[in-house]
Structure formats: C-alpha cells, structure tokens
Amino acid sequence: MYELENVLRPYAWGSTTAIAGLLGRPASGGPEAELWIGAHPDSPSVALSQSGSAGAHAAVADHGGRRPLDTLIAEDPEHHLGRESVAEFGPRLPFLLKVLAADSPLSLQVHPTLDQARDGFAREEAAGVDRAAAERNYKDDHHKPEMILALTPFEALCGFRPAVEARAVFQLLAADFDLAGLELPPLVPLLLQDLAQPEEHTALRSAFERLINGGEDIADATSAIVAALVSGAPTAPYQAELSTVVTLNERYPGDPGVLISLLLNRISLAPGEAVYLPAGNVHAYLHGLGIEVMASSDNVLRGGLTPKFVDVPELLRTVSFDAVGVPMILPETTMLGQEVFRPPFREFQLQRVELEPGADPVPLAQEGPAVIIVVSGAVLLDSPKGELRLERGGSAFLPAAEAPVNAHAVSGATGTALAFAVTTALKG
Numbered sequence: 070m071y072e073l074e075n076v077l078r079p080y081a082w083g084s085t086t087a088i089a090g091l092l093g094r095p096a097s098g099g100p101e102a103e104l105w106i107g108a109h110p111d112s113p114s115v116a117l118s119q120s121g122s123a124g125a126h127a128a129v130a131d132h133g134g135r136r137p138l139d140t141l142i143a144e145d146p147e148h149h150l151g152r153e154s155v156a157e158f159g160p161r162l163p164f165l166l167k168v169l170a171a172d173s174p175l176s177l178q179v180h181p182t183l184d185q186a187r188d189g190f191a192r193e194e195a196a197g198v199d200r201a202a203a204e205r206n207y208k209d210d211h212h213k214p215e216m217i218l219a220l221t222p223f224e225a226l227c228g229f230r231p232a233v234e235a236r237a238v239f240q241l242l243a244a245d246f247d248l249a250g251l252e253l254p255p256l257v258p259l260l261l262q263d264l265a266q267p268e269e270h271t272a273l274r275s276a277f278e279r280l281i282n283g284g285e286d287i288a289d290a291t292s293a294i295v296a297a298l299v300s301g302a303p304t305a306p307y308q309a310e311l312s313t314v315v316t317l318n319e320r321y322p323g324d325p326g327v328l329i330s331l332l333l334n335r336i337s338l339a340p341g342e343a344v345y346l347p348a349g350n351v352h353a354y355l356h357g358l359g360i361e362v363m364a365s366s367d368n369v370l371r372g373g374l375t376p377k378f379v380d381v382p383e384l385l386r387t388v389s390f391d392a393v394g395v396p397m398i399l400p401e402t403t404m405l406g407q408e409v410f411r412p413p414f415r416e417f418q419l420q421r422v423e424l425e426p427g428a429d430p431v432p433l434a435q436e437g438p439a440v441i442i443v444v445s446g447a448v449l450l451d452s453p454k455g456e457l458r459l460e461r462g463g464s465a466f467l468p469a470a471e472a473p474v475n476a477h478a479v480s481g482a483t484g485t486a487l488a489f490a491v492t493t494a495l496k497g
C-alpha cells in the first residue's frame with residue numbers, strides 16, 4: 070500500500086475553503102477546485118515509499134521514496150492492477166477519484182461514448198490537430214463516464230428534462246411577459262413550437278439546436294428574460310430553474326448555456342445522494358462539495374457556460390436527446406457490510422466506509438486496483454503485506470496484489486471515521 074500526495078487543480082470556479090475544510094488542512098488562499106487522486110498523466114498522485122515490508126518494490130527507495138503513481142504502475146502493471154484490469158483496460162489505472170468543490174458553475178458539457186472517443190481521437194490524430202490546441206476535442210481514446218456523490222447540498226444540471234416540462238417553463242415565462250406588459254422576445258414562441266413537436270427526442274433537439282449556436286438573437290432574448298426575472302416576475306413553480314438562469318447570466322452574459330439550462334433537469338442533491346453521468350448526458354455542476362469518480366480520460370465536449378471553444382457539429386453528434394430522468398444511484402450494502410455505489414460502468418465503483426469507534430473492521434471491496442481517501446477521523450488499513458494508518462486528508466493506492474484490505478477504526482478514537490474507496494467493477 071502506498072500513501073499518496075495528490076495534486077490540487079486551482080480552476081477559477083473552485084471554492085477557496087471547502088476542500089481544505091474537509092481534509093483538515095490550511096487553505097492555499099486561491100481557488101481549490103479539484104483534488105485528483107489517481108494516475109492520470111496530467112496530474113498523477115505521487116506514491117510515497119511503502120511503509121512496512123519493502124517487498125518486491127524496494128526500487129521505490131531509489132527515487133527518494135517518491136514517484137508518480139502512473140510510473141509506479143507501469144513498472145509492474147499486473148502486480149498493481151491485476152490481470153483482469155490489465156486485460157480489459159490496458160496497463161493504466163482505469164479510474165480517477167476527485168474531491169470537487171464548486172463555488173461557481175462549471176461549463177455545460179457532455180462526454181463521448183467509447184466508440185466516439187476512439188473514432189474522434191483517431192480522426193484528430195490523423196488530421197494532425199495538436200493535442201494542446203483549443204479546437205482539439207479528443208485528448209485520448211477513452212470514454213469518461215462519471216458519478217458525483219454529494220458531501221454538502223450539491224446543485225447541478227443533469228440531462229434533458231421531458232420536453233413537456235421544458236415547454237411549461239417557457240410558457241410560464243411567456244405568461245410573465247404578458248402580465249407585465251413586456252414585449253416577448255421572438256425566440257420564446259419559436260422554442261415553444263420546437264418543444265411542442267410530438268416526438269420528444271426531436272422536440273428537445275430542435276430547441277437545443279436553436280440555442281446552441283448563440284448569436285445576437287439568443288443574447289438579446291436572454292437579457293430580456295433575465296431583466297424580467299430580476300424585476301420580479303413570478304417564478305413559482307420553477308424557482309430554482311429561473312434563479313439559475315439569473316446566476317448563470319451574471320457569469321456568462323448572453324451565453325447559449327443560460328437558456329439551455331431550462332431544457333435540463335435542475336437537481337439538488339442532499340449530502341449522501343449520488344448521480345451518475347453516462348455518455349451523452351448534458352450536465353453542469355453549479356455549486357457544492359462532492360466526491361467525483363470517473364473513467365480516467367479528458368474527453369469533454371463543451372456546450373456553453375464557457376469562454377472556451379465549442380464544436381457544435383461534434384457536440385450534436387455526441388449529445389443524447391432522450392429525457393431519461395435523473396440517473397440517481399442508491400448504495401447497495403453487500404453481505405460483508407460494504408456500502409457500495411455501483412453505476413453501470415466497469416471502470417469504477419465507489420465504497421463509502423464509515424467506522425464508529427470500536428466498530429468491527431470493514432473489508433474493502435476490491436476487484437483490482439483501489440484508492441482510498443479519509444475525510445474524517447483516522448483509518449488503519451491492513452493487508453496481507455502490511456499496515457498503513459491514514460489520518461483525515463490521507464489517501465493511499467492499494468495494489469491489486471495486496472488485496473484483501475480491511476479498514477479498521479483506530480483504537481482509542483472518539484469520533485466516527487469516514488473514508489471513500491474506489492476500485493474497478495469487473496465482477497457481477
């Protein structure tokens with residue numbers, strides 16, 4: 070088992086206090102958006118020398134006891150990942166765990182399917198598009214399904230709502246303009262027409278396509294709608310949706326994503342609730358602290374709420390226009406007492422490990438490689454190869470060859486320990 074040092078990504082939307090507060094360490098002073106726990110080549114965690122037995126991997130000491138996790142794994146993929154993981158995902162850690170703290174909205178985005186990612190990556194490589202170029206869509210040939218588990222109330226936009234509901238929101242807006250004697254922007258009746266089409270998929274697609282290219286008409290309609298809302302137009306029963314429109318427009322005035330948000334499910338997760346985001350799901354995290362897990366990839370197609378490049382044709386090929394409801398995931402409790410969130414992806418599952426003082430140890434669900442982070446109290450991990458104690462904020466990589474690992478409450482502890490562990494989901 071290797072204790073990890075992780076990289077903090079200081080994106081501007083990050084909270085300045087939430088991650089430091091959770092992990093019990095001093096804040097950097099700047100935004101702290103994401104803590105990456107994994108082996109993604111852009112920001113791999115650093116594995117510290119193994120405590121206890123040196124084992125077959127004493128070479129770590131040659132690097133001053135520190136080395137990037139991707140390098141460590143590459144030295145002996147079967148030992149670190151297990152044969153099944155290597156066979157399915159290759160000699161790399163297939164998942165990435167993040168602690169994510171959004172103070173302001175992230176861009177509206179969608180992730181490709183595996184086939185789209187492979188095709189898109191091959192196409193852009195063949196065309197010689199620089200991997201760092203602004204117009205580059207596919208940074209690698211992997212898909213990026215993800216999930217988020219709320220640690221605080223967590224606000225997000227997630228997938229298309231039924232067309233009939235989106236239509237009801239725009240109808241309410243139209244009625245408000247009427248009531249206030251204001252001139253209705255011509256965009257609104259057009260959207261109402263789009264959304265009235267009998268086939269839901271077509272209705273949502275037409276409305277999305279009308280908005281996504283942006284331009285003057287969209288920006289004008291957006292500012293007229295925001296002005297009406299700010300001047301006190303009634304917003305019930307769509308209070309959250311419409312105040313989101315106002316907030317988004319403050320940050321990205323006139324951006325197509327502002328009105329697109331009304332086509333999407335506006336969700337508020339309570340702490341402990343989780344959703345997963347399959348390929349094609351249009352989403353944006355708005356506010357809150359959470360544990361995010363994803364397949365290790367960087368493939369994001371942006372769809373608004375961003376000053377960055379939006380490739381509309383490619384986006385339209387990738388977006389799923391089906392209103393399938395909000396994909397919540399409930400934890401399952403296994404026979405061994407493990408509380409596990411298993412979204413329908415093979416790259417990852419997330420285990421929540423809660424240990425009261427003096428509680429029996431909990432075996433970690435481990436189907437290959439695993440990582441763990443402690444967010445409260447302290448946890449003692451034991452494997453057949455040794456022990457590792459992690460304090461609040463501590464994290465570790467657990468090689469496949471060191472399973473099974475048990476998590477123990479630390480003796481003498483007074484508070485409840487809480488940790489989150491991620492492993493692959495290759496069985497069942």
Ligand SMILES: [Zn+2]
Pocket residue numbers: 178179180215346352
């Ligand atoms: Zn995403």
